[in-house]
Amino acid sequence: MFSFLVNRLAILAPVFFGVTLLSFGFIRILPGDPILALSGERSISPEQHAALLSKLGLDKPLWEQYFNYISNILQGDFGTSVLTNRPVLDEFLELFPATVELATCAMIFAILIGLPAGIFAAVKRRTFYDQGIMGISLVGYSMPIFWWGLLLIILFSNILGWTPVSGRVSFLFDVEPVTGFLLIDSLLGDEEGAFASALHHLILPSIVLGTIPLAIIARQTRSAMLEVLSEDYVRTARAKGLSPIRVYGLHALRNAMITVITVIGLQVGVLLAGAILTETIFSWPGIGKWIIFSVFSRDYFAVQGGLVLIAICIMSVNLIVDLMYGLINPRILHTR
């Protein structure tokens, strides 16, 4: 187990440096710089421009900037935002819980619907139900998030008036942040109705963000189930005359779950990517919206610090999934 962990960490080290290099390089390849982005049509003189760039340390040679960036990261300093002049880590930690809360709810939504749908489709293989579910999941998978979000807002918020249009909680509530997770904080606080409002605000964004993972989970569950259903032990179970619930639920699903758990773990990246659009549509104060805004304003330090922090989160989740996978299926620990 220990050597497996060391092995995985050794692989992550080059990935980490690759990410730092990409996030450092990517924002600098884009034309413009933070000062020009701030200036609008007020073109500033080359002297003023140079002086401001030098204030930000952007006049130094690229290799030196990169070296400082890496050595600061290794000391836990992810830089300071050009726009707000606050430490990037502070901004990230302030916004990250909102994204995690949204992603978690989206995932719960995706699993609650995707898993049963996939099982049902596998059981009813090659029937109208199977084709219907797979068809719908293909549509869900291909749905442009932006369009889907606006469609739901227009229907549920505007025409039917069932859900709030956007935001994380009604402006009537000023919930004191304790954990950063509003559902928890609103229960800890004494504002009546804040929890309900927070839950209410989560519905549409969770559906929008959860749609793609839902489609993926449904399809993967179906194929994993189909594979397992053709195994000898399932046939044996059937031959023994066990009830369908025992056959599918106990024998087949348990084994199919190994694949499904991995797929669910891999959705973390999809969720964070989807969060960029979902958060923008629903004015959700999370890291997706923050990163996109930082790119537009060429806030080099927020982008290069934020992307690395996001990468660290994804790598950590993948590592945990790997370890869990190893625990569920010990053969993996020995084959590597």
Added chain:
Amino acid sequence: MKTKLLGVAAGIAAAAVIAVSAPSEAAVKTFVFCSEGSPGGFNPSLHSAGTDFDASAQTINNRLAEFEPGTTKVVPGLAESWTASDDGLSYTFHLRKGVKWHSNDQFTPTRDFNADDVLFSFNRQWKEDHPYNPVSGGKYLYFGWMDMGTALSSIEKIDDYTVKMTLNAPDAPFVSNLAMDFASILSAEYADKMAAAGTMETVDDAPIGTGPFEFVSYKKDAVIRYKAFDQYWEGRPKIDKLVFAITVDKSVAWQKVQAGECHMMPYPNPADLEAMSKNPDINLLSQEGLNVGYLGFNAERAPFDDVRVRQALSMAINKQAILDVVFKGAGSAAKNPIPPTMWSYNDDVVDYPYDPAAAKALLAEAGVNGLKTNIWAMPVARPYNPNARRMAELIQADWAKIGVDAEIVSYEWGEYRERIRAGEHDTALLGWTGDNGDPDNFMFVLLGCEAAKSNVARWCNTRFDGLLRAAKKTSDPAERTALYEQAQLVFKREAPWFTVAHSVQFRPVRKEVVGFKIHPLGSHIFKYVDLK
């Protein structure tokens, strides 16, 4: 699984029921503004976007002089009055007495606003050796853009309620600059206290001002809260709480206004305007913006150094078609470099007619045949030009009719402006939104001989420049008006720009809101707003 599902369903249903019956604060008047983005911070001298100013300068702070809401007229603010010396080189400000500062957890003011605060606010931006200069990043962009460092010679405290500012050269628009957001007055006492505590940045993060609203809290990317300041010197605002619900997407903001989650939004999508005007719950306010969109001819390059060529190309463009197609009615034809809402606008100026035949003849007279050129189009939508690419295509087609072959060029926004500054273009689309409502802020900044930074036409006319300089030297409004009117005639005759349009700004506001006025400079001012 079944019970889980049921549990969630029950939770959602309960949420829906409770949310509908959420506690209403009927007694408390709360105004919600669907603001367009997160402010960079709450110090208007450090953060220079309109979003920053709405969140700080217009709510929390005041300035020595202020713009009268809805106009660009400069009226007394924290200075009750001021006098200019005869040579126009010095201004003496008499400060208002009894103006109270806000307070917060860390600071309770022991004195009213006075001259020390004025000196602190300007010296911090101006003097690099000021202890607060490097605090919070120390980037005072607007102070630099307005060339305040070059304009100012000294700022002196005469007594607690008198401040004298001396300039290096007479500059009549100077007082207008002091009404701009970056010139907001911050508390010197607060700054001293935070410096003593070793937390200087608190001054910028937990703002204290003299303005109509006190800062309460900010949740990044989500919400900013303010409360009415009971001791505000102009009288307490009529609303009790002011909330900025940050909503980046314009379509979503419009949905929120319709749903009553916000009372108003800024900068609506042009595509939504028709629905807004038909909605019975909404007043769609509109006003001509203090801006101009133009096509600048690079007068340093042949053949654009020939006035006849510039005139001919101007006559070849169908301005009305651009207004119809690009502005869709949300713009008015421009003939002067300043908008018609600005004082000294010369309505006697006659614009070039759309006349391709005359244009062709004039080009031939100038000896220009088979001209190959370029039209630079901005990559972004701006208030004065919602779609530069489309505009460039229309101009390209118009010019093709008189035998001019133009290629459309575009770069990323920052690079676009850098290359224009370097003079790489033949003709370029750009525009301007006024800073302080003074004609000097359009004409001298964009067309003056010294305006190397932003003179897209790279045009220097001694007659024009002389008129502008004379207008800078006198503070007599009538005299200045006459000079600017003449300058506009010279401008039109010389045609360094094809003036395209002044755009109209729209604000959808819910019917229950009273007292909101669109500000020509684009600020959102809520101190006089009330809810029915």
